[in-house]
Amino acid sequence: MALRHAVLAALLDGEYSGYQLAKAFDIGVANFWHALPQQLYAELTRLEGDGLIAGRKVxxxxxxxxxxFSVTDAGLAELERFTEASVKPSFIRDDLLVKVQAADSVSAGPLIEQLTERAAAAEARIELFGGLLRQMRGAADEEEFLRRAERVGPYLTCLRGLAFERDTRDWCRRSAAVLRERRHTAPART
Amino acid sequence: MALRHAVLAALLDGEYSGYQLAKAFDIGVANFWHALPQQLYAELTRLEGDGLIAGRKVxxxxxxxxxxFSVTDAGLAELERFTEASVKPSFIRDDLLVKVQAADSVSAGPLIEQLTERAAAAEARIELFGGLLRQMRGAADEEEFLRRAERVGPYLTCLRGLAFERDTRDWCRRSAAVLRERRHTAPART
DNA sequence: AGTAGCATGTAAACAGTTACATGATTAG
DNA sequence: CTAATCATGTAACTGTTTACATGCTACT
Known part of the structure; x- marks a missing residue:
């Protein structure tokens, strides 16, 4: 039940509607969780029913x-409980990785294409996250900001997202280059 | 239905039992997918029923x-189809990220502890992946290996896992350091 | 005597995705 | 007149996790 806590964490930023949350959790700024609009509307209803968030109609x-919606005191307490509970290890789960694992038994063309696409998508998110970070830290430099700012949580998760996307981009390019070269040099097969 | 293809991709390495796959997909070498033993036994049964893998009793x-189990020709064809189909973007989904997002509203102690634990776990996996890569490439250097080796898929996915774990370790350390310092300097709150 | 490893599953609960549904306003 | 944006959901399906279940061997 982690979407629950992801929504609570997102609402710490201020009041949001389901629609606004959906945008943040979908394309774009999903740097700490991802969810579809339908999930969010359902979760918001449940959270409100449990008194962890309060909604007001505009x-x-x-x-x-x-x-x-905004987080209630009960919601804050729930987040505290969640944070104190032990974490489960996280795993990468990515179709593209599965495809690359099978790269030697499958035609290279579509894979190279998909790696190139993914690299471009990662590049776009690098730009986006870079902008968000600049916006959050304003005039201060990063060290300064992380020492003195009121809230650093969103900044730190965005840093994680940025590093992840950079790796993704570099790895996709590297893998695509390797597969491209091997297509020409035709390595020995058993 | 990506576990299906992850299992097929894993079986390209050779014959494996459910138990052996479970070890690879759980702790340790889960560098391109993760699954529990129960899931694997169920999926192996289904894959065999569909003729995509063949099992022999030992x-x-x-x-x-x-x-x-080993992959059949039908299984190979299925992998080819899967590879040609378009990829969905992947997302990080991690409890720890949610907790850090909420870092400014919850107590820092447990979070710092969990970040430290995660950094240590990442370090262990860095060692593990480093060893696996060395083992795969043998005497050759990386460039050489990637140009000439028979199979590079597993090597490439392992490189992705290594980069991911390095980032995780560095980010965890950095975040823990930031939170530790802020505990003492007590930043202004609204 | 107890723990760890080998080897395989079933059943129930929970989480996430896909498909479908509605209806108004605004910009091109 | 068409597409995009705002705004909110329901229903069915698929995939993942948790809990339970069994039984033998090897090591400490």
Whole structure:
């Protein structure tokens, strides 16, 4: 039940609607968790039912009403409990890795293409995360910011996301290059 | 349905029993996927039923009989189809990241402890992956190996795992250091 | 005598994805 | 007039984790 806590952690930033959360958890800024809109709407309903978040209705003109949620004291206590519980190790789970594992038994063309695409996607996210970090730290340099800022959690998770995407990009390029070269040099097979 | 293909990709290495696969997919060498023994036994049964792998019974003395599986031609064709299909983007999903996102609203002690533990676990996996890579490439250097070796898929996925663990270790240490320092300097809160 | 390793599963609970559904406004 | 954005869900399906279950051998 970690989506629950991911939503609570996201709502520490301020009030958000399901729709706004969905954007953050989907494309773009999902640097600490990922979820689909349907999951979020369901989870928000459950969290509100359990009293861990509180929603208030905002009536808007020219666009649908929305409900903004914020974390309650009970929600904060739940986050505290969650943080104190022991962590499970995390694992990479990625189709592309499976494909590369099988690279020697499968045609190289589509794989090279997909590695190139993934490298480009990673590059885009590197730019995005770089911008977010700059925005968060403002005029201060990183050391300064991490020492004095009010909130550093989102900054730290964004740093993790940035490192991950950089690795992804470099590894994709490297792997694509290796496969491309091997296509021409035709290595010995048993 | 990616466990299916992860199992097929793993079996390209040679014949394995459910038990052996379980060890590879659990602690240790899970550098391209992760799964529990129960999942693997179930998936192996399904894969055999679909004719994508073939099992042969090996009778052993002094220990239980086992079934060794290998990929069939139909299995290879399935992997080819899988590789040609488009990839979904991958996401980090990690409790520890959620906890760090909430770091400013929860007590730092347990978090610092968990970050330190995770850094140590990452370090252990760095050693492990380093050893595996050395073993795979033997006497050759990396460039040489990647150009001429018969199989490079497992080597490439292991490189990805190594980079991931290095990042994890560095990020955990950095985050723990930041949180430790902030505990003493007591930053301004609103 | 107890722990660890070998070897294989079933059943129930939980989490995540895919498909479907609705309806208004705004920008091209 | 078409697509995108805002805004919120339900239902069915698939995949993952947790708990339970068995039994033999080797080592300390």
């Amino acid at each position: 009536i808007q003109e020219n666009r649908p009403d929305k409900r903004l | 009778i052993q003395e002094n220990r239980p009989d086992k079934r060794l």
